[in-house]
Amino acid sequence: MKLLWILAHPKPASLNGSLRREGIRALREHHHEVVESDLYAMSWKATVDQADFPAVDAGPSAIGDAQERAYRMGGLSADIRAEHEKIAWADTLVFHFPLWWFGPPAILKGWLDRVLVQGFAFGVEDEHGRTRRYGDGGLAGKRAMVITSVGARRTSFGPRGIHGHVNDILFPLHHGTFWYTGMAALPPFVVYGADRFTETDFTACADALRERVLGLDSDRPLPFRHERGGDYDDDLVLRSDIAPGTTGIAAHYRALARNRP
Template identity: 55%
Template sequence: MKVFWISAHPEPRSLNGFLTAEGQRALRAEGHEVEVSDLYAMGWHPVVDAAGYAHDPAERFQVASAAKHAYESGALSADIRAEQEKINRADTLVIQFPMWWFGMPAILKGWFDRVWHQGYAYGFRGPGGEWIGYGDGFLAGKRALAVVTMGGPSWFYGERGIHGAVDELLFPLQHGTLFYAGAKVLPPVLISGADRFTPEDGQNAAKELCERLLAMSTTEPIPYRTQNGGDYDENLVLQPYVAPGLTGLGVHLA
């Protein structure tokens, strides 16, 4: 595998830092290539601005079109181009982060905002004029795995837990971002109660993580419904006969 590992934690001596080091060590020991973007260590600039897309500040900044034009004309800022090149080289993406306020840290959200722009990550049509997305796209053929640490105990994130079901909390990343881009999204590695970990707990979590990482090439992906597979109508709404009477995020699972 050619793995691109994106991590977002400010402290390398944290549990996240430990898991990052152990996971990457396990992959390399088995002969896999690992390329890394440690966003905090890089000092990643997370804010979308005109400078990133070489846009003239005297003109109105329309983000999507400016980004597409910069990409097509070779005018993207060097930091954005470098991240896209890492994505292009990889066949597997690992996105690792602590869950803060029910989502990813701002620095990681800003990475997606700047790097996954129109003209590179979305905005394409197929041969029949249909929009490309949800099961097809620029990540088609690649796999993606989220590795997420959470402070609360696991039952807080269950179907009836007060924090909400973790699969739904991760839906914007796993379905709306990774699957939308065409990736085969693997079931996430979830590490709950992280702020109460003992050294032994950390070792156990590292063992679980390494096992999951080394099995990525054969792990069955989450069975999301594809956009153009027949389950959705021309307005991209589920057909009446698909999961009849049901609503909510779970209906998008086959």
């Protein structure tokens, strides 16, 4: 495997930093290739601005259009182009972050905003001029997985837990980012009770993470529905005969029961 490991945690000595080292060491020991984007160590700029596309006069045009023009003319900033090279090289992307306010840290959101630009990750067309998305797109053929930590107990992130089910919380990333751009979303690796970890807890978690990352190439992705798979009508709404009576997030899985770790 060729993996891009994207870390968004400010402390190298943290639980997440330690797990990252364990996971990457296991991969390299088994002759997989890994490149990293340690966003805090890189002092990654999180905001989109004119400096991202200095060769383009954005004017009143949409940001996405300006990003695409710069991408097509090779005029994006050097830090974005470097990330594009890493993504093009990788077959698997690992997004590793603590869950803050039910989402990734701002620095990782900024990476998504600045790197997954129109024309590169989305907004690409097929030979018939149709936009490729949800199971297709600029990153089709790649796989992506979230590794995240939460302070709460596993049960409180379960199907009836007060925080909501973890797959529902990660749906914007899994479906709206990974799947939208064509990447197959793998089930997440979630570290529960991170605020109360002991050495014994860490040893068990590190063992589980090593086992998980070494099997990424054979993991079964979350079974989202393809936009062009026949389940959606021309208005991108599920046909009435597909999952009748089911609404919301659950309706967009072909077989939701498989995704409840």
